[in-house]
Amino acid sequence: MAARVLKGERLEKELARLEAMTQYEKEYEAYAYVCGIDEAGRGPLAGPVAAGAVILPKDCRILYLNDSKKLSEKRREELFEEIKEKAAAWSVGIVSPARIDEINILQATYEAMRDAVGRLGVTPDVLLNDAVTIPGLPMKQVPIIKGDAKSLSIAAASVLAKVTRDHMMAEYEEMFPGYGFAKHKGYGTAAHIQAIRELGPCPIHRRSFIRNFVEQEDE
16 A cells, blocks of 8 residues: 555645545534445446445545546555445445346436445435435435535545446456456447447347447347
């Protein structure tokens, strides 16, 4: 963890950045459980959609924590472990490709988020969400545009969702070789689209997402 050794001005700058990302947590600090929510995997052609839910202890600061898309894979993996260790509660909800095809990706994302909240083990008082309001949940919700870059709780949720899903896609690479899932994580890269055309879809492809790339002869 040598990369985590920050001193002097660099440490002060990082702590100031993290402090700025606590504005929403501080706004709702009167509530016992403030939970960040974010998703990973809405756009890919294959694999599940994942949603993270994280309740961080008050005054918790995790160096380098940020929107998962702004972090290297190595840094995300490090933060993944640290978040799980330090969080007061955390969970990840998963919704399958088949379910995505059945109810559409937006509804599947909401379902993953509800599942994540339900698995926390405690009931949050407030949800800080990345840009959405989740139907079917009774607690107060605060949708925040680009929330994963503005809230530590949402950033933590984004890391948990992203890393959990990435691990699943690496496992799918072993189950369904030839598509490159470990590399592109199911997103629509040129290599992935070419593999679909050559090999046909596999069980984790979202049929509703790949109609432009394959002939749906089996339907």
